[in-house]
Amino acid sequence: MISSERLEKELIEEIQGSAPSGIDQEAMLVVHGDKIIYGNSAACRLLTGDESRSISGMFLSLFLQPGDLSVLLEEMACQLRKPGKQLPLHLQIAVDHQFCLPICLRVDLLNLSGQVYFLLTLRRQEKEMQFPKGKKGNNHLAMLGQLAAQILHEVRNPLASIKGFIQLMEHQTVPNQDYLKLVSDEINYMEGLTNDILSFARLDNSSFSTLDLQKIAQESLFLFSNLADGKRIKLELSSDKATHEVKGSSVQLKQVFNNLIKNAIEATPEKGRITLTLRSLGNMQQVRIKDSGTGIPENVLANLGRPFFTTKSRGTGLGLAISYQIIQAHHGRMTVQSSPNQGTVFTLNFPSAWIEKGADPFF
Structure with missing residues (x-):
């Protein structure tokens, strides 16, 4: 095996013609099997958040799930059998063991000093998706x-x-x-x-009926009581004793409550507390779901609700996206507040059931 210094020199010489903007503009790894032999500063920054942190000697399994790793290894085997231009792979990497980031990855065969290596070029797969507004x-x-x-x-x-x-x-x-x-x-x-x-x-608001949010909240909390008990997390329901009626779909709203409560349990350490509070605020019905977890990092908070953005190792990122859509279909609003070590609060506001159709309760 050649030294990392010599490999880096040969790598720069090998790819400088195909990267006119500079090799550090793209994240690049050189691997032998599933072992990382070299990573440029952009790759170190992408995988660990710190461009000065060396990833040489680490294994791809630290950053890829088994399914994605098998897809990559199969692509590398195809390159060995039949070198040439291949279609890019769309995978997810675990960034510094914190959250999953979608990437586009290209595999190229390298022959350096008589040995076969693979050059992996990684690009963040940005998804500029906005939730629909208006009609x-x-x-x-x-x-x-x-x-x-x-x-x-x-x-x-x-x-x-x-x-x-x-x-x-x-x-x-x-x-x-x-x-x-x-x-x-x-x-x-x-x-x-x-x-x-x-x-x-399948979101549809054509068959909405009058619903009691407190009943939906009780059913959702009961559904997750065993999961919470397993982590010794206390689930609490608080209400101002008012009538919390809205127009909506019980199936869809229960899906929102289930998603938020499940996420809160997963984010809360053992012996923590999750409180669901219902309040009637004039023409609005408010639901607050507060957990005592570690909070959501700022870079993750900014991307919440984007389809396929997830902090889970094998999630789709669609749970919150669907919840946003459901709340919007119910003419409601959802906000989130989170601070490090202070927990997270999701606040949902819905028009009260007695609000005339088409009226805006927020103004």
């Missing part, structure tokens, strides 16, 4: 169109992983149980993704 119909369809490309990327990687594991098991007398579990996990992931997409597409 719901055309905007909602436009957003679904924007999501289509992301959905294809999200489904393509698990399919490639499933295909790879099935091919590995084709010649086995007894199927590998670890492979079967990974295949099952990938299928469950795609099933969850399709369910989320269907929920996103």
